[in-house]
Amino acid sequence: xxxxxxxxxxxxxxxxxxxxxxxxxxxxxxxxxxxxxxxxxxxxxxxxxxxxxxxxxxxxxxxxxxxxxxxxxxxxxxxxxxxxxxxxxxxxxxxxxxxxxxxxxxxxxxxxxxxxxxxxxxxxxxxxxxxxxxxxxxxxxxxxxxxxxxxxxxxxxxxxxxxxxxxxxxxxxxxxxxxxxxxxxxxxxxxx
Numbered sequence: 001x002x003x004x005x006x007x008x009x010x011x012x013x014x015x016x017x018x019x020x021x022x023x024x025x026x027x028x029x030x031x032x033x034x035x036x037x038x039x040x041x042x043x044x045x046x047x048x049x050x051x052x053x054x055x056x057x058x059x060x061x062x063x064x065x066x067x068x069x070x071x072x073x074x075x076x077x078x079x080x081x082x083x084x085x086x087x088x089x090x091x092x093x094x095x096x097x098x099x100x101x102x103x104x105x106x107x108x109x110x111x112x113x114x115x116x117x118x119x120x121x122x123x124x125x126x127x128x129x130x131x132x133x134x135x136x137x138x139x140x141x142x143x144x145x146x147x148x149x150x151x152x153x154x155x156x157x158x159x160x161x162x163x164x165x166x167x168x169x170x171x172x173x174x175x176x177x178x179x180x181x182x183x184x185x186x187x188x189x190x191x192x
Contacts, residue, residue, distance in 0.1 A: 022068075023172035024101075026108055030148055030162035036128055038072035038113065039172075042103060043090065049102040051110070060095035061118070067092070067099060072115045074126040074148065082126045084116035093118035098131060098141060106169040110141035114151075124152040126161075134160045 022044065027037040042050075046066040054062055070087035073080050086094035100110035114127040128148045131141040136149070136158035145163040152159075 024103070024106070024169050025172055026111075026167045026169045028146060028164040028167040030146075030164045032162035033077045034148055034162040035075045035078075036072060036115075036148065036167070037075070038070065040067060040099070040101065041069035042066055042101075043068045046103070048104045050100075052097065052099040052101075054092065054095055054097055058095045061091050061093045064090050064092050064097075067097075070097075070099070070113060072113050072128070074115045074128075082115040084114065084120070084125075086114050086116065086118070088118065096127070096129075098129075100141065101169075103171075106171065108167050108169050111146065111167065112141075122153045124150055124154075126150055132158075134163065136160065 022042050024040045024042070025037065026040065027035065029035045043064075043066055050066045052064055052066045054060065056062060064087060067087050068090050069085065070092075071083065071085040073083035075081065086092060086097065094114050096112050096114070098110055098112035099108070101108050110130055112127065112129040112131050114125050116123075116125040126148065128146055130144055130146045131139060132147055132149065133139050133144045134147050145165055146167055147163045148161040150159040150161060151157070
């Protein structure tokens with residue numbers, strides 16, 4: 001009985017630290033057979049609701065305020081056609097990065113994110129934005145659907161691929177919380 005009490009006392013901080021999820025998965029099924037999925041990791045100091053954008057546009061890379069990591073994959077008919085992580089270690093390699101996110105309601109009200117890795121050069125790349133209309137004109141974030149484009153930097157051409165009204169967001173349990181749940185059967189077994 002005494003060992004069980006000690007084990008739960010040791011696990012209590014692990015459960016407490018997993019109360020605020022820092023990892024979030026977003027996804028959406030778009031028209032024309034496309035879909036997107038990705039991961040956002042917030043910094044420990046991020047407020048519940050925030051807007052992340054480039055403070056010195058168009059300069060990149062830049063240090064982010066609230067996002068530690070961001071990745072996105074683009075799929076066509078279920079097969080991955082592109083993926084990348086434009087935010088790594090609190091550094092955004094994407095000049096156009098924009099995220100308006102409320103972590104308590106899981107509301108991703110604005111997103112401008114590309115599916116390519118740092119140092120990808122001037123190759124064409126996919127991006128999703130609800131600040132760019134299907135005709136490739138810039139609009140206020142949230143005034144259009146989330147639109148997926150293939151952008152060719154060499155000719156500055158946009159190819160509209162599909163859209164969705166919303167992106168679904170789910171919290172991913174913190175690794176420490178998952179570890180605690182995994183250890184629970186061992187604690188119970190050992191106390192007997």
